[in-house]
Amino acid sequence: MSSISPQILKKRKRHVLIALISIPSILLLFNLWGWSFYLQAKGFLDEELGKRLISIAAITSLQVSPELIKSIEERTIDDEQAFNFREYLATVNEENNLESVFIIDKEKNYILDAGYVHLEGEKYHCLNISDANRILDASLGKSSCSKLYRNGSQMFKTGFAPLKDASGEVIAILGVDASPEFLRALSNIQNTLIFFGIISLVLGVLYVLVLLAVINGFEAMFHAEKFASLGRLSAGMAHDIRNPLQIINTTYESLRKRHLPQDIEDEMFDYIPDEIKNLNKKINDFLSQTKDTPLKIKLNNLKVLLNHIIDRMSPDMERATIRFNNHIEPKINEFYFDAQQMEGVFQNLIRNAIEAMPDGGVITIKAYPYKGGKQFVAIEIADTGHGINKRDQKKLFEPFFTTKEHGYGLGMSIVFRIIQKHGGEIKVKSRPNQGTTFTILLPWKQEG
Numbered sequence: 001m002s003s004i005s006p007q008i009l010k011k012r013k014r015h016v017l018i019a020l021i022s023i024p025s026i027l028l029l030f031n032l033w034g035w036s037f038y039l040q041a042k043g044f045l046d047e048e049l050g051k052r053l054i055s056i057a058a059i060t061s062l063q064v065s066p067e068l069i070k071s072i073e074e075r076t077i078d079d080e081q082a083f084n085f086r087e088y089l090a091t092v093n094e095e096n097n098l099e100s101v102f103i104i105d106k107e108k109n110y111i112l113d114a115g116y117v118h119l120e121g122e123k124y125h126c127l128n129i130s131d132a133n134r135i136l137d138a139s140l141g142k143s144s145c146s147k148l149y150r151n152g153s154q155m156f157k158t159g160f161a162p163l164k165d166a167s168g169e170v171i172a173i174l175g176v177d178a179s180p181e182f183l184r185a186l187s188n189i190q191n192t193l194i195f196f197g198i199i200s201l202v203l204g205v206l207y208v209l210v211l212l213a214v215i216n217g218f219e220a221m222f223h224a225e226k227f228a229s230l231g232r233l234s235a236g237m238a239h240d241i242r243n244p245l246q247i248i249n250t251t252y253e254s255l256r257k258r259h260l261p262q263d264i265e266d267e268m269f270d271y272i273p274d275e276i277k278n279l280n281k282k283i284n285d286f287l288s289q290t291k292d293t294p295l296k297i298k299l300n301n302l303k304v305l306l307n308h309i310i311d312r313m314s315p316d317m318e319r320a321t322i323r324f325n326n327h328i329e330p331k332i333n334e335f336y337f338d339a340q341q342m343e344g345v346f347q348n349l350i351r352n353a354i355e356a357m358p359d360g361g362v363i364t365i366k367a368y369p370y371k372g373g374k375q376f377v378a379i380e381i382a383d384t385g386h387g388i389n390k391r392d393q394k395k396l397f398e399p400f401f402t403t404k405e406h407g408y409g410l411g412m413s414i415v416f417r418i419i420q421k422h423g424g425e426i427k428v429k430s431r432p433n434q435g436t437t438f439t440i441l442l443p444w445k446q447e448g
Contacts, residue, residue: 023207027200034193041189042148046157050145052096053159053176058143060092060101061174066165069103069172072111072120089114092176099156099177103163106139111172124175131158138162138173241283249276293341295421300339302367302377303328309346310365313354321360328367332377336445341418348411349381349438356385356436375444376424382437388430396428 068085071077077085089101093114103111108124118124126132130146137144138160145159156177163172252272310326317324353363361384370378388396397416419426423443430436 024204027204031193031197031200034196038189038193046148049148049157049178050159053145053157053178054143054161056092056096056098057145057159057161057174057176060089060176061143061161061163063088064103064163064174066163066171069111069163072103073105086112086114096176101177102175104135104173104175106170106173108135134158134160135173139170141168141170242280245276245279249273252276295338295341297336297338299334299336300342301334302332302337302379305339305343306346306365306367306379309343309350313347313350316351316354317363320354320357322354322357323360323362325362325364327365329369331369332367335377335442337422337442338418342422342442345415345418345440346379346381348415352411353381353383353385353436356383356387361385361435369444370441376441377444379440379442380437381440382435384435387432387434387436388428389432393428393430397426 064085068077068081072082072085089112092098093101100117101114102118102124103113104124105111108126110118110120110122110124112120124135126135130149134144134146139162141162141164143159143161146157148155148157150156158178159176161174162170163174165171249272306326306328310324314324350363357363364380364382366378366380366382368378370376397412416426419440419442424441426441427439428436429439
């Protein structure tokens with residue numbers, strides 16, 4: 001008996017599916033939490049940095065007299081005074097780990113850049129629309145700062161403070177830029193989250209693929225053990241049936257010798273050995289189907305094999321008024337497979353197609369190259385028959401499942417097993433009253 005029952009198989013698949021859903025969900029939640037933490041940290045640092053920049057700009061602006069600004073604009077400032085003022089701004093810049101300290105007029109022209117990057121009279125370019133709004137706030141007498149923004153691979157934030165004359169009128173604006181060094185911690189968090197997100201995605205995909213392989217492995221093991229159990233059961237049943245048949249045959253011969261002279265024929269006596277032979281033949285046919293015969297992989301021609309099967313089954317199709325379409329691409333030539341076992345597969349599927357169209361129809365066979373990770377040969381066998389409902393499609397390849405009134409339910413399970421042994425797969429697509437298409441994928445191996 002199979003060590004994996006359908007109930008155990010369903011239970012294992014359910015456990016794997018739970019893991020399949022739970023682990024990626026945990027990874028997703030962890031990533032979402034990480035990004036939530038990053039956004040919160042970014043908001044907090046943005047707010048704190050803004051307060052710090054406003055404070056630096058406001059305190060520094062108090063050290064700049066209106067007369068000094070006027071002398072710089074009118075270029076009447078002496079060299080010593082200019083040097084001392086630039087040294088003061090450079091000290092502010094260095095002590096607060098800033099990118100730059102500058103002064104612009106209300107028309108956004110540079111009056112002075114402590115870092116000597118921009119010339120006097122040069123236009124200040126707002127890198128962010130927030131800058132323009134904050135400069136407007138500063139020109140109205142309110143210290144403010146821009147939002148955190150990115151310029152290339154670096155993030156910046158600028159604080160602005162008004163410079164007023166004795167009457168309180170704004171005559172210029174002092175700006176301080178935060179250095180990228182100040183925001184390095186935030187950038188490191190972001191880069192770490194991106195890296196972790198990519199790793200999580202890769203691990204998640206690999207995890208899903210592994211679990212799907214495990215599920216497929218369970219199903220393959222289940223089918224293999226069920227098929228092996230079927231073979232053992234069939235052999236035992238055949239033995240139990242043949243023994244009584246042998247007794248019947250011995251009894252028949254004894255009765256014939258005892259009650260019927262040698263030179264006299266009797267149809268009733270002749271009927272017995274014929275039926276015994278018939279039963280033995282059916283037992284042998286049944287055993288040949290359930291026996292897991294090893295593959296004999298050789299170089300074979302798919303087109304020749306299919307044409308041979310079609311020619312042999314043409315009389316049956318003609319009697320059922322079934323038309324036949326055959327299209328095998330020239331690219332499909334010889335490749336390695338077991339011709340004898342695949343002949344049984346194709347014959348079984350074509351026979352089912354004929355039986356699905358009692359009122360006639362069309363059978364179409366197509367063969368073409370198919371790429372799915374590695375190269376395959378795809379063979380489609382389609383009919384226009386009554387179709388298979390979705391509920392039955394799930395059980396189609398299980399042993400002893402059949403929708404036919406007279407059938408053992410072994411044909412499709414044997415088809416599935418043979419294709420599986422080849423390293424291929426079979427797919428079914430069907431709708432009631434619209435026909436059925438079986439697609440067989442076989443490894444396209446053209447060299448031994």
